[in-house]
Amino acid sequence: MSIKIEMLRAFAHVAQSGNLAEAAGRLGRTQSALSMTLKQLEDHLGERLFEGERKNRLTPLGEQVFALAQQQIQSFDAATREIETSARAPQGLLRIGSIPTATGSLVPASVGRLSARFPGLKVDIRDTDTHTVIDALLRGQADVGIVSGEHALNGLAGTLLYQDRFGLICGPSHPLAETGDEVALEDVLAQGFIGNNLCQQIGNEAIDMALAETRVHAHNTFSLIGLLRTGGWTTILPRSVARDLPVGLAFRDIRGLSAERAVTVYVAERSSQRGFAEAFVETLVSEVAGKRYGAEDGRA
Secondary structure (H helix, E strand, O other), rough: OOHHHHHHHHHHHHHOOOOHHHHHHHHOOHHHHHHHHHHHHHHHHHOOEOOOOOOOOEEEHHHHHHHHHHHHHHHHHHHHHHHHHHHOOEEEEEEEEEOOOHHHHHHHHHHHHHHHHOOOOOEEEEEEEEHHHHHEEEEOOOOOEEEEOOOOOOOOEEEEEEEEEEEEOOOOHHHHHHOOOOEEEHHHHHEEEEHHHHHHHHOHHHHHHHHHHHHOEOOOOHHHHHHHOOOOOOOEEHHHHHOOOOOOEEEEOOOOOOOEEEEEEEEEEEOOOHHHHHHHHHHHHHHHHHHHOOOOOOOO
């Protein structure tokens, strides 16, 4: 007997519920049928998955199987949705992953132009952090991805879109927003500094020390923006966060800090939608040229 996805789903529901009755109700099955499925899975593995008969406590093996089962169920369900969506898309499905700043600025116009060129194409857009976008590309869960930084990765073809200067980001009412064109780094780090993942790319000793000591670290861009808009906090982010997102934040250059964030688009070379992905990259490059990214720093 082989392990089927529905066996894993049944086991996961019981493990989550802690009892057969609730799990059976959620699955639309009888308790006896569900109990038989669990017995078949345990017989196949040769080990018990639950301590005792009440199904409210997992064995060590049960804990491992539960974690793996959840991963497989999520992967299977995601694949099923994509297959069904692809079947309804006469020209195909393009899956785009992107960092939030690009999703709010470059992606909308580029998707509009791509849709006009390929009317039957379906597009799925997800905004998230760089690590998650790259992971989706490598796992075959995305066809094209826009990320922070430049990464040498097998199976991904990259195109640099633009480079974006790091600086102070704060609410418009913050005292540092009213100090002129440049601020001192020590002032930024001394006044309610919030850590964020992009700061780790800068490689500045004072910033690294502030990241280690800060009491607040925001991993999500929009959580960070919400804190900054209250007016009592500062952080260091690329200029495009204030420039391209409708969030009402102020940007100031930091004296002596010349670090930049690269924004790169990657295409999964084995994607079945590579042609559409490359067409999307063309529209992104054209959009960047039209917006003249980096012109504030003396670049075209």
